[in-house]
Amino acid sequence: MTDFAPTARTTIRRRPDRGSYDRDLVHAIIDEALLCHVSIIVGREPLVIPTSITRIAEDVYIHGSNKNRLITSIEDGARASIAVTHTDGVVVGRSGFGCSLEYRSVVIFGRASLVPAEDKERVMNAVLQDIIPGYGGRRLKPSELAATRIVRFPLEEVSAKVRNHGVLDVEEDYQRDIWGGVIPLSLVAGEPVSDDRIRPGVDIPDYARSYRR
Structure with missing residues (x-):
């Protein structure tokens, strides 16, 4: 598939050499993420909420309860910006000016x-x-699905x-x-810890023992 086309909102102006519109790179950054941050305006106040994110093809999904303020605001048509960030390293320079972070990030409008x-x-599922x-x-119960709202964002301005x-x-500092x-x-997964109400004879499943991002 083709790369994303830059728009007025997605064009990288600060350090454009670090910017990318590569579709595969965007997908990989989103797919590795457990959390994103969603930013909207509610009334006249800014609101930023962390939540889980999942990509299916060229859409991303977030979900919450029927009373979730973020979800209901987005459902009402509010514009939103979604940020996904991975911190890969701490850069230690020879002066404070040279210190930084290694990172990968995606912004969606x-x-x-x-x-x-x-x-x-x-x-x-x-x-x-x-x-x-x-x-x-x-399997999820119909009542559980009814209590949940899911919203879809198309990957267009990214x-x-x-x-x-x-x-x-x-x-000179060198x-x-x-x-x-x-x-x-x-991000490293530790050893799974069983719930204290696990029934006798129920072992930790392989998907929990081998979990990784």
Whole structure:
């Protein structure tokens, strides 16, 4: 597929060399994410809410309860901006001016549409498998689906921005006897901890033991 076309809102102006409209890169950054931050205006006040995000083809989905303020505001037609960010390392320069972060980010602009009732179960199953690949819980009840709202954002106005350049110090600082480098960061899953009400004989499933992002 073709890359995303830059728009007035998605054009990277600050450090454009770090910007990208590559569709595969955008997909990869979104797919690795567990959380995004959704920004809207409610009344005359800004509102930023963290929530889970799932991509299916060329759309992203967020969900919440029927009374969720973010979801109901978006459903009413509010414009929104979604940000996804991964922090990959701490850049340690030889001066404070040279310190930074390595990161990958995506910003999405648009309006959401409400997912109809007949599609809720399919989308929620995709959300569960995205967050917990291999998940094997029971089927969602109709009452649970009825208590949940899901909204869809098309991937149309999108840009990515990546910093992976390591240390970029002032030239004279390279002659100083001061350490510079990158401290890598990553999200690592620990050992699963069983709920204290697990029934006897129920083992930790493979999808929990081998979980990773």
